Amino acid sequence: MPHPQAKIHRMAELIEPIGAVTFSDVPNEAFLALGMRNYWDGYFAGRAAPLGQAPAEVVHAVFYNFAAGEVARHIPWVWGKTTPEEAIAVRERGSAAALRQMIGALADSPGLVRAADLACRAALSAPTEGRALYAGLRALDVPEEPVARLWHVATLLREHRGDGHNAVLLAHGIGGTEAHVLLALSLGMRAEEFGRVHHLPRPQLAAVVDGLRERGLVNAAGGFTDTGRATRERIEALTDESAAPAYDVLSAEELDELIAGLEPIAAAVQAAED
Numbered sequence: 001m002p003h004p005q006a007k008i009h010r011m012a013e014l015i016e017p018i019g020a021v022t023f024s025d026v027p028n029e030a031f032l033a034l035g036m037r038n039y040w041d042g043y044f045a046g047r048a049a050p051l052g053q054a055p056a057e058v059v060h061a062v063f064y065n066f067a068a069g070e071v072a073r074h075i076p077w078v079w080g081k082t083t084p085e086e087a088i089a090v091r092e093r094g095s096a097a098a099l100r101q102m103i104g105a106l107a108d109s110p111g112l113v114r115a116a117d118l119a120c121r122a123a124l125s126a127p128t129e130g131r132a133l134y135a136g137l138r139a140l141d142v143p144e145e146p147v148a149r150l151w152h153v154a155t156l157l158r159e160h161r162g163d164g165h166n167a168v169l170l171a172h173g174i175g176g177t178e179a180h181v182l183l184a185l186s187l188g189m190r191a192e193e194f195g196r197v198h199h200l201p202r203p204q205l206a207a208v209v210d211g212l213r214e215r216g217l218v219n220a221a222g223g224f225t226d227t228g229r230a231t232r233e234r235i236e237a238l239t240d241e242s243a244a245p246a247y248d249v250l251s252a253e254e255l256d257e258l259i260a261g262l263e264p265i266a267a268a269v270q271a272a273e274d
Helices: 005-023 025-033 039-051 056-063 084-108 110-123 132-138 146-171 176-186 202-214 226-247 252-273
Strands: none
Touching: 005 025, 005 039, 005 084, 005 146, 005 226, 005 252, 025 039, 025 084, 039 056, 039 084, 039 132, 056 132, 084 110, 084 146, 084 252, 110 146, 110 226, 110 252, 132 146, 146 226, 176 202, 176 226
C-alpha cells in the first residue's frame, strides 16, 4: 500500500533543512577559498557539478527556476577555477562540517546512523527517469561517514523531489521566474521582496507578475487569487505524489521510524539557522 501523502510531505519538510545546509556559511567559505567570486559562484559550482561540465543552457534547463541569463553569469566561469570533481568533494566536506556543527551531540548518536541508513535505502531506490539532477547525484559514491552520508542522501531525496516539482510546474505552464513569484506569495511576501527575484529589473519582474495576473493567478494587489492559491496547492500535492516512489522500499513502520529519527536533526538545523 502507498504511504499516506501527509507522511511524504513531512519527509519533504525534514530533508529540506538537512540538504540545504550546503547553502550555508561553511560550504560557502570553502568555495570562496577556491577562488569563487561570490556565494552564487559556489552555489552553481557545487549544485551543478554532478552534471559535469554541462553548458549554462543545460544547467539552466535542469535547475529550471532561475531567470534567463543568471546561470550564464557563473557557468562555465567557475570551471576555470575548479573542476566538477573538486566541487563535489568541497561541497560534501563543507556540508558535512556545517551539519555536524549545527546538530551538536546528535552527530554522534545511534539515531542519526539509523536515520541515515533508512534514508539511504529510500534515496537509492527512486526511479531516475526524467530526473536529470537526481540521476547525476545517484552516480556519485555515497559517503561512509554517517553525518556526510545523511547530508548526501537528504540531498538525493531533495533533488529527486525537485526534479519532479519542475515537471509539475512545466505541466501547469509555470515558468521558472513565475515559480519564484508564486513561492514568494505563498510565504506572504510580494515578488519584489523575495531574494531570488528581487534583484531583477523592475520592468522584467513586473512583466512576470502581469502575466500571472492575466492568467487569473494573481490579483490587482499582487497577491494570490483563489485560483492562484488553488493552483499552488495542486502543484505541491502533485509534487508530493511524484516524490512518493522513493519511499516505497520502506515499510510503514520504517517510514515512521525515519520521520521520528529526522525530526530532532531537522529541528536542530533550523534552530541553528535561526
